[in-house]
Amino acid sequence: MIQCRQLISFLQNTMFAGIRSGNRQLRSWITSRSSTVSNFFSTEGPAGDCFCLMDAFLLIAGTEIQSERTPKWTYGRQVRIFVNGLFFYQSAVTALQMFYVGYGKNVAVDFQTIFMITKIVGVIAVLAKWLLLMFQKDSVCTVLNFITSNRVKSGDDAHDELPQKQFNRSACTMMRISFAMTAANAVLLFIPSEITEQALGMPPPLTCYGKLATRLFYLTSTQLMFLGIVPKFLSNMVCIGMLIMGMRCKLEILAHRYKCVLSQPFVNPEIYFSRLEQDVREVLNQQMEYWRHFAILQTLVEKAFFIAHFYAMYSIGSCLFLSHKTGFNFLSGTLVSLSVAYVLKYYMWCYLVDSVQDVGDSIGDLIYEHCAQMPYSRKHHSQYVRMKSSLVIIWMNTRTGYSMSCMGMLEITTKTFVSFLNVVYSVTMFLINMV
DSSP: OHHHHHHHHHHHHHHHHHHHHHHHHHHHHHHHHHHHHHHHHSTTSGGGOHHHHHHHHHHHTTOOOOOSSSOOOTTHHHHHHHHHHHHHHHHHHHHHHHHTGGGOSSSOHHHHHHHHHHHHHHHHHHHHHHHHHHHTHHHHHHHHHHHHSOOOOOSOHHHHHHHHHHHHHHHHHHHHHHHHHHHHHHHHHHSOOHHHHHHTOOOGGGSSSOHHHHHHHHIIIIITHHHHTHHHHHHHHHHHHHHHHHHHHHHHHHHHHHHHHHTOOOSOHHHHHHHHHHHHHHHHHHHHHHHHHHHHHHHHHHHHHHHHHHHHHHHHHHHHHHHHHHOSSHHHHHHHHHHHHHHHHHHHHHHHHHHHHHHHHHHHHHHHHHHHHOOOOGGGHHHHHHHHHHHHHHHHHHHHTTOOBSTTSSBOSHHHHHHHHHHHHHHHHHHHHHO
16 A cells, blocks of 8 residues: 555656656747747847848749848748749739630629739739849849948948938838738638639639649639739839838938038138048049949839839729729729739839939038038139039039939839829729720
């Protein structure tokens, strides 16, 4: 009897000791994991670095753009092969849907035709944007490396950190919105909807292999568009938007450098003009390097905006027309949300370009004000004229050197956005009245 009690006591102690040990290990594991997750999403972690977020988004978009600060992914090549293969497979299914558009029974043929045309045009636009990034990869890396470098300095390190932190914060916000839009598309595509399945249904050649195979085709070609098509659609704006914000940050640092140079006190004319000439030469060297990289960015923006401009004019009007025809349902809500996203994307592009021009104008205003107030000395007349002529030339180039256009057809400004809205309204009314 005593031995049984001792055995039971021993088993209880052993069991409780094992439970306590397991509980301690579990709490230690949860603490370490929560610490890892919190560090990942902190401002000092990978999720707080806009370049890391951009590279992760470009990875799921099947695009490889490596800069000096982007990480190396272990299975990056395999992921890109998968998402690019998925994109071309979904593009082929879209082409089949367009070819067999007349087979629709539950949706009006006119609606289905316009819907399929809108979808095939979207696939072509996504392909064009993705190919632009692939062929201009070296140019993107050149500008990206310039943004991450310290070749533009104002001489005030404390001040230079402010625009850089603001740039990182704004860029991270843009990246999180892009990830959120991708996740929202995933949720919307997986929610069952009869009219969505009718509009995005499988073409007849893919419905001849049984119910299970048809569901598999529908899953990979339609519900997985948030992996194959959506990241590619957003990657162009994400990448070039990041470059525009980064170059604006560098220009703000350059503007502060001009402010420091032109605000020197006038004590001795000889020392003043000599020092001003030296400082202006140094800041002009930085500005020339900035302009060389900005010219590369201008070419990228012009080509990308050309695609985005004409695609948005058609797609927004078409989406509003399709939502009008389908009435109030899940699909119409999705189409309206897409239209709003296209409008916001167009406005954001115009706003970013305008913001760069605003910083350039602030530099021009500083130079113009200094030219008007530059102290004159008869003894140093030649230095005065030379310095003022140099500043006037810099001012003239600054006022026109930061504008961007859409392949020479229109200037990218917020005024262009207002004209764009008028065109979209005209396209929408034309489709509603004619179809």
